[in-house]
Amino acid sequence: MEDSRGIPVSTTDKIVVAIDGPAGSGKSSVSKAAARRLGFSYQDTGAAYRALAWYVAERGIDTADEAAVVEALRDFDYAIGIDPDNYFVRVGGIDVEEAIREPRISAIVSSVARILPVRAYLVELFRHVIETSDTPGIITEGRDITTVVCPDAPVRILLTASEEARMARRSAEISGQSAADVAKNLLSRDAQDSRVVDFMNAADGVTVIDSTDLDFDQTIQAVVDLIDAQAGESAS
Numbered sequence: 001m002e003d004s005r006g007i008p009v010s011t012t013d014k015i016v017v018a019i020d021g022p023a024g025s026g027k028s029s030v031s032k033a034a035a036r037r038l039g040f041s042y043q044d045t046g047a048a049y050r051a052l053a054w055y056v057a058e059r060g061i062d063t064a065d066e067a068a069v070v071e072a073l074r075d076f077d078y079a080i081g082i083d084p085d086n087y088f089v090r091v092g093g094i095d096v097e098e099a100i101r102e103p104r105i106s107a108i109v110s111s112v113a114r115i116l117p118v119r120a121y122l123v124e125l126f127r128h129v130i131e132t133s134d135t136p137g138i139i140t141e142g143r144d145i146t147t148v149v150c151p152d153a154p155v156r157i158l159l160t161a162s163e164e165a166r167m168a169r170r171s172a173e174i175s176g177q178s179a180a181d182v183a184k185n186l187l188s189r190d191a192q193d194s195r196v197v198d199f200m201n202a203a204d205g206v207t208v209i210d211s212t213d214l215d216f217d218q219t220i221q222a223v224v225d226l227i228d229a230q231a232g233e234s235a236s
C-alpha cells in the first residue's frame, strides 16, 4: 500500500496520529483536512461523546444519573465515517451529525464524558476503529488521545490557540447565540472537561502546535509537516 505521496506503507506500519486540544483550537477541521491531504482516515472522538449525550437526552435520561447513562451504552448503536470525504455520525441508523452540535448537546456532553465507565467503553471503541482502519494512516482527535487512547502513537500533537482566537472561531460558526454566550459556554465546557483529562498541557513527547497566528492552511501544513517528520523518524 502507498500513501497519497507514493511512499510505500504496509498495513502493519499504519501511521497513528493523535491530536488533542481545547474546544475551537481547530482539531476537527484541521485533522480532517490533513487526513484528506495524506490519504489517511480521520476519527473524531468528540462526536462519540456528543452522540451518546444526544442518545441519553432522547431517552429522557438525566446525565446526573450515572448508572442510567452507563446502562444506555448497552443499546447505543453508534456509527461514524472515518473517510474524510465521507464523514457521518449515526445512532441507530439516524443521521445525528447536525443534532449533536446543537447548544443543548454541548451543554450536557461534559457530564456524560466525565463518567469513567463511559470513557473506558469509548476508549476501547476508538482503539478498535484505529486497528481496523485500512488506510496507510489514521488521525484521531479529541482530549485524551495523546495520553490515554494512543500514548504510544508515533505522532502526538497538542493543537492550541489563544482563548480569544478559539472563541472568535467558534462564534463565527454558531448562529442563533450571542458571541458572549458562545464564549461563556466554551470556557465552561473546557473547565469541566479539564477536571477529567489534561488537554491544556502537553504530555512528555507531545509536540505543541499553536495556531493562534496561523491561518487554516498554515495550520494544516504544520500538522502535515510534523507527521512527515515524526512518522519517518519512528519508522527508521
Ligand SMILES: Nc1ncnc2c1ncn2[C@@H]1O[C@H](COP(=O)(O)OP(=O)(O)O)[C@@H](O)[C@H]1O
Pocket (backbone or CB within 6 Å): 021, 022, 023, 024, 025, 026, 027, 028, 029, 030, 169, 170, 173, 211, 214, 215, 216, 217, 219
Ligand atoms: N488556524 C486556523 N485559523 C482560522 N480558523 C481556523 C483555524 N483552525 C480552525 N479554524 C476554524 O475554527 C473553527 C473551529 O474549528 P474546529 O475544527 O471545529 O475546532 P475543534 O474541533 O478544536 O473544536 C472552524 O470553523 C475552523 O474552520
Ligand SMILES: Nc1ccn([C@@H]2O[C@H](COP(=O)(O)OP(=O)(O)O)[C@@H](O)[C@H]2O)c(=O)n1
Pocket (backbone or CB within 6 Å): 022, 023, 024, 025, 028, 045, 046, 047, 049, 050, 109, 110, 111, 113, 141, 142, 143, 144, 145, 189, 193
Ligand atoms: N477524547 C475526547 C473527546 C471529546 N470529549 C468530550 O466530548 C466533548 C465534545 O468534544 P468535541 O471535540 O466535539 O468538542 P469541540 O472541541 O469540537 O467543541 C468535549 O467537550 C468533552 O466533554 C472527551 O471527553 N474526550
